[in-house]
Amino acid sequence: MISVEDHAERVRKLVEPVLTRLRSGEDAEQPALDDALGRVLARDVLSPVDLPLFRNSQMDGYAVGSADVATLPVTLPVVGELAAGGTATPAFVPGTALRVMTGAPVPPGADVVVPVEETDTLEWPERGLTGQSVTIHRAGPSGRYVRERGSDLRTGELLAPAGVRLAPRHLGALAAAGVRSVPVRRRLRVAVLTTGAELIGAGDGRADDAPAAGKIFDANLTSLVAAVHECGAEVVLAERSGDDTAEFAGLLARATSAADLVLTSGGISRGAYEVVRETTEPLGGSIVHVGMQPGRPQATALVDGVPVLSFPGNPVSTQVSFLVFLRPLLREAAGLPALQPVTGALTTAVESPEGKRQFLRGILSPDGTVTTVAGPSSHLVAAMARANALIEIPTQTTSLAAGANVRVWIL
Numbered sequence: 001m002i003s004v005e006d007h008a009e010r011v012r013k014l015v016e017p018v019l020t021r022l023r024s025g026e027d028a029e030q031p032a033l034d035d036a037l038g039r040v041l042a043r044d045v046l047s048p049v050d051l052p053l054f055r056n057s058q059m060d061g062y063a064v065g066s067a068d069v070a071t072l073p074v075t076l077p078v079v080g081e082l083a084a085g086g087t088a089t090p091a092f093v094p095g096t097a098l099r100v101m102t103g104a105p106v107p108p109g110a111d112v113v114v115p116v117e118e119t120d121t122l123e124w125p126e127r128g129l130t131g132q133s134v135t136i137h138r139a140g141p142s143g144r145y146v147r148e149r150g151s152d153l154r155t156g157e158l159l160a161p162a163g164v165r166l167a168p169r170h171l172g173a174l175a176a177a178g179v180r181s182v183p184v185r186r187r188l189r190v191a192v193l194t195t196g197a198e199l200i201g202a203g204d205g206r207a208d209d210a211p212a213a214g215k216i217f218d219a220n221l222t223s224l225v226a227a228v229h230e231c232g233a234e235v236v237l238a239e240r241s242g243d244d245t246a247e248f249a250g251l252l253a254r255a256t257s258a259a260d261l262v263l264t265s266g267g268i269s270r271g272a273y274e275v276v277r278e279t280t281e282p283l284g285g286s287i288v289h290v291g292m293q294p295g296r297p298q299a300t301a302l303v304d305g306v307p308v309l310s311f312p313g314n315p316v317s318t319q320v321s322f323l324v325f326l327r328p329l330l331r332e333a334a335g336l337p338a339l340q341p342v343t344g345a346l347t348t349a350v351e352s353p354e355g356k357r358q359f360l361r362g363i364l365s366p367d368g369t370v371t372t373v374a375g376p377s378s379h380l381v382a383a384m385a386r387a388n389a390l391i392e393i394p395t396q397t398t399s400l401a402a403g404a405n406v407r408v409w410i411l
Contacts, residue, residue: 001288001289001290001291001355002288002289002290002291003290003291003357003395004290004291004292004324004357004395006290007288007290007298007325008324008325010286010288010300011300011309011325011326011329012329014300014302014307014309015261015307015309015326015329018188018260018261018307019188019329019332019333022185022186022188022260022333023163023185023333025042025043025162025183025185027186028042028043028183028184028185028186029183029184029185029186030181030182030183030184031181031182031184032180032181033171033174033175033179033180033181033182036166036171036181036182036184037166037167037168037171038165038166038167038232039165039166039182039184039185039187040163040164040165040166040184040185040232040334040335041160041161041162041163041164041166041182041183041184041185042162042183042184042185043162043183044158044160044161044162045158045159045160045174045179045182045183046156046157046158046159047153047154047155047156047157047158047159047177048155048177048178048179049155049177049178050149050150050153050154050155051150051152051153051173051176051177052147052148052149052150052151052152053149054105054149055105055106055108055146055147055148055149056103056104056105056106056146056147057082057100057101057102057103057104057106057113057145057146057147058102058113058145058146058147059102059113059115059116059145060100060101060102060115060116061099061100061113061114061115061116061117061118061119061145062076062078062097062098062099062100062113062114062116062119062134062136063082063092063097063098063100063106063107063110063112063113063146064076064096064097064098064110064112064113064114064136064139065092065094065095065109065110065111065112066111066112066139066141066142067094068094068095069112069114069136069139072136072137072138072139073135073136073137074135074136075133075134075135075136076095076096076097076133076134076136077095077096077097077132077133078096078097078098078099078132078133078134079093079096079097079098080098080099081098081099081100082098082099082100082101082104082105082106082107083101083104084101084102084103084104085103085104086104086105089105089107090107091107091109092107092108092109092110093109094109097114097134097136098110099134100113106146110146111142111143111146112139112140112141112142112143112144112145112146113144113145113146114136114138114139114145115145118136118137118138118139119134119135119136119137120134120135120137121134153177159173159174159177159179160173160174160182163335164335165334165335165336166182166184185333187232187233187234187334188232188233188234188260188261188330188333188334189233189234189236189258189259189260189261190228190233190234190235190236190259190260190261190262190263191235191236191237191238191254191255191256191258191259191261191262191263192221192224192225192228192235192237192238192239192262192263192264193237193238193239193240193241193248193251193252193255193262193263193264193265194218194220194221194224194239194240194241194264194265194266194313195240195241195242195243195248195264195265195266195267195275195276195313196218196240196242196243196266196267196313197242197243197273198214198215198216199215199216199217199218199221199240200212200215200216200217200218201217201218201221201240202217202218218240219315219381220265220266220313220315220318221238221239221240223315223318223319224263224265224318224322225238227319227322227323227327228263228330231326231327231330231331231334231336232330232331232333232334232335232336233261233330233333233334236258236259237254237255237258237259239251241275243267243273243275244275245275245278245279247275248267248275248276248279249279252279252280252303252308253304255306256303256304256305256306256308257304259306260306260307261306261307261308261309262303262306262307262308262309263308263309263310263311263322263326264276264308264309264310264311265310265311265312265313265318266312266313267310267313268287268297268298268299268310268311268312268313269297269312276299276310277299280299280301280303280308280310283301283302283303284301284302285299285300285301285302285303285308285310286299286300286301287299287310291355291356291357291395292320292324292356292357292358292359293352293353293356293357293358293359294312294314294316294317294320294321294359295311295312295317295320295321295324295359296312296317296356297312298310298311298312298321298325309325309326315381315384316361316380316381316383316384319384320359320390323390323409323411324359327339339409339410341392341407341408341409342364342407342408342410343368343405343406343407343408344362344364344368344369344370344389344391344405344406344408345368345369345370345403345404345405345406346369346370346371346372346391346400346401346402346403346404346405346406347369347370347371347402348371348372348402349399349400349401349402350372350391350393350399350400351398351399352393352397352398352399352400353398354396354398355395355396356395357392357393357394357395358392358393359390359391359392359393359409360372360373360390360391360393361373361374361380361383361384361386361387361389361390361391362387362388362389362390362391362408363386363387363388363389364388364389364408364410370389370391370406370408372391373386373387374386387411388410388411389408389409389410389411390408390409390411391406391407391408392406392407392408392409393406
């Protein structure tokens with residue numbers, strides 16, 4: 001039996017070459033900006049333009065020269081108007097004012113924008129300003145409410161760094177600079193295979209939706225596919241196999257030809273009809289027993305250069321195995337923040353088998369207490385659904401009293 005840490009390291013070494021290739025960006029994709037949300041930049045993106053693109057007004061008001069508003073109040077003739085989107089910018093004449101809208105160009109010489117609220121203007125006319133004047137009661141120093149060209153970012157400066165997971169704020173900055181597409185890491189391609197002659201899909205039952213005798217609905221295919229998607233990877237194949245070795249071998253060949261990583265569930269015990277073990281062991285695959293509950297049997301293989309990670313078949317064992325061994329690696333590759341454990345106080349006493357690290361289903365409450373959900377059995381999939389956390393009981397701990405602090409992993 002090996003430790004959880006040892007098997008986690010085996011899994012990391014198995015998967016790391018694939019993740020390193022993705023991080024390098026050597027096979028980066030270039031989606032349009034509208035399709036880039038949540039993707040990870042493969043390379044730095046430098047700004048192709050100055051931001052702002054031109055000198056403009058931060059407020060609706062009047063563009064004036066700071067020398068003309070040194071003594072207040074002052075009344076100045078309004079000789080023109082600057083509208084956002086306008087292509088013609090009138091020259092500024094000292095001793096006058098230009099009515100200006102937010103975002104409109106501000107001509108050289110006008111170095112202050114006075115907001116309309118700081119003047120005697122009560123209501124702006126729609127258009128036409130000939131012969132009008134404005135009395136200014138308050139004004140700031142030179143540069144107030146004037147956005148200088150390039151004051152946010154200069155051409156060639158870093159707009160978004162490689163490795164960042166693109167959020168709406170990044171896409172907004174890229175769009176403001178006129179960037180239409182970005183180089184992003186290709187998503188990890190994952191194949192998910194479940195095994196067992198007893199498995200059927202949810203729509204494969206009888207007319208009354210009940211499975212035939214000896215059959216059960218396949219929870220693992222759905223949960224693993226969802227877990228892969230939640231970690232930012234892409235599922236390229238999701239199928240189930242019966243207990244025929246040739247059938248599974250053919251399915252595995254299809255999976256390794258399409259995916260960067262293959263996940264399987266079931267078929268790795270020492271009994272009969274264990275098609276994953278029977279197929280991967282002759283190819284150099286390794287099956288180990290890990291000191292954990294649930295999830296004791298685990299398997300790894302490298303088939304046609306593609307890592308194959310195999311979990312036990314009981315639904316909770318499959319989900320816990322993914323959470324413990326693979327979720328941290330996939331989240332990091334997708335640019336998602338690492339999930340850190342928290343400390344919770346047990347509401348009831350618990351017992352745990354010596355020599356095994358136990359992961360109990362639990363409900364973590366806002367007050368920091370954590371309560372176990374059902375028992376430790378690996379078939380209690382409904383209890384897993386009610387939980388919002390895994391309670392980790394250390395390997396050599398056989399019992400803990402109510403009130404004891406434990407490490408808790410948020411689901």
